[in-house]
Amino acid sequence: xxxxxxxxxxxxxxxxxxxxxxxxxxxxxxxxxxxxxxxxxxxxxxxxxxxxxxxxxxxxxxxxxxxxxxxxxxxxxxxxxxxxxxxxxxxxxxxxxxxxxxxxxxxxxxxxxxxxxxxxxxxxxxxxxxxxxxxxxxxxxxxxxxxxxxxxxxxxxxxxxxxxxxxxxxxxxxxxxxxxxxxxxxxxxxxxxxxxxxxxxxxxxxxxxxxxxxxxxxxxxxxxxxxxxxxxxxxxxxxxxxxxxxxxxx
Numbered sequence: 023x024x025x026x027x028x029x030x031x032x033x034x035x036x037x038x039x040x041x042x043x044x045x046x047x048x049x050x051x052x053x054x055x056x057x058x059x060x061x062x063x064x065x066x067x068x069x070x071x072x073x074x075x076x077x078x079x080x081x082x083x084x085x086x087x088x089x090x091x092x093x094x095x096x097x098x099x100x101x102x103x104x105x106x107x108x109x110x111x112x113x114x115x116x117x118x119x120x121x122x123x124x125x126x127x128x129x130x131x132x133x134x135x136x137x138x139x140x141x142x143x144x145x146x147x148x149x150x151x152x153x154x155x156x157x158x159x160x161x162x163x164x165x166x167x168x169x170x171x172x173x174x175x176x177x178x179x180x181x182x183x184x185x186x187x188x189x190x191x192x193x194x195x196x197x198x199x200x201x202x203x204x205x206x207x208x209x210x211x212x213x214x215x216x217x218x219x220x221x222x223x224x225x226x227x228x229x230x231x232x233x234x235x236x237x238x239x240x241x242x243x244x245x246x247x248x249x250x251x252x253x254x255x256x257x258x259x260x261x262x263x264x265x266x267x268x269x270x271x272x
Contacts, residue, residue, distance in 0.1 A: 023078040023171060025068040027137045028124055028154070029061035029097060031090040032144040046236045048144075057093040060139025064199040066206040068137050069101045071171055078134075079103045085110055085123050085227060098217035099209030105220070110227035116234040117145075121153035123227050128158065135176065136196040140165050148198075155196035162196040163189055167203055 033039055034054040042049040057065075068080045082097040084090050085108040094105040108127050128136070136155070141148035148164070155162030166178040176195060179188045191197075209217070249264075251257040265271050 023071055023075045023135065024133045025071060025078065025080050025135045025137060026128060026131065026133045027061070027065050027068045027080065027082045027097070027102070028150070029065065029082055029084045029093060029139070030058045030142045030144075031055050031084060031086045031093045032058045032142050035059065035143055041239050041241065045238050047239070055089065055092070057096055058139050058142040058144075060141060060143075060199055060201070062139075062206040063201065063203050064137040064139050065097050065100055065102060066204040067169060067199060068135075069207075070204060071135070071169065075171065081106060081131075081133075083124060083127055084108070085120065085127070087111060091222065094222060095217050096209060098220045098222070099213040100207055101213060103220065105222045106225065107222060108225045108227045116232040117147050117149035117153055119230045119232045121150050121157055122230055124150070124154050125157040126228060127225055128154075134193045135171075136160070136194070138196065138198045140198045140200055151196055151198035158196070160194055160196050161191045162198075163191055164198045165200045166197050167200045169197065169203065 032055065033048065033050075034056050037053045039053060040049040040051075041047075065080070065082060072078045072080050080102045081104045082094055082102045083106040084094055088109060090109075091105075091107055094107055098105055106127055108123055110123070136158075138151035138154070140151075142150075152162050152164055163178050163180065165180045167181055168179045170177045171193075174193050175190055176193060176197070177188065177190050178197060179186050180200060181187075251261050
């Protein structure tokens with residue numbers, strides 16, 4: 023099974039980000055970047071499917087600045103066979119422009135499955151995977167929590183409002199990965215060394231105009247001060263008094 027996984031370079035989820043001087047973007051200085059966590063899950067599942075079939079390839083694709091090769095090398099160290107880097111000075115500001123760029127990178131390539139993370143942790147729009155499927159003219163199932171491949175058919179399940187939906191889809195197709203699809207492996211020293219010799223293709227991103235524009239960003243308001251109350255009868259009396267007189271909930 024030949025699988026393509028689309029990944030994205032995002033700020034570390036534990037990073038304390040700052041708004042840049044233009045007021046409409048993030049200041050990247052001092053920020054550690056990582057592969058988006060849902061994309062990392064997608065890479066792991068692709069590797070598991072390849073290992074289960076005993077044949078095939080896993081190719082990772084990303085769009086971003088020159089520094090994004092770090093995330094591609096991480097995926098290669100995990101076990102991916104090849105990588106494609108669509109270089110761009112700055113990422114398009116909307117999902118459609120991103121999907122169109124990825125479409126261009128995938129056209130002409132042979133694959134049975136495209137895996138994407140459910141959503142990237144920087145924008146959280148959860149739209150690129152389904153848009154990419156529409157542009158490629160392929161069936162798509164989002165937020166899958168299990169994937170089983172059998173010949174030209176893939177059986178998937180996903181959790182919807184407390185219930186489990188089970189679907190079968192023919193290949194080639196596009197799937198987006200939910201949190202519990204797989205537990206990403208840690209690249210070992212052998213994988214890290216091998217990643218340096220694996221092919222990494224570089225393409226130039228086409229000039230695409232975004233249909234949406236970020237006009238401003240703002241940080242959420244600071245949280246109010248926390249009052250710690252001792253777990254004693256006196257403390258409980260303080261809590262009840264505050265709920266009754268200050269919060270007016272009793």
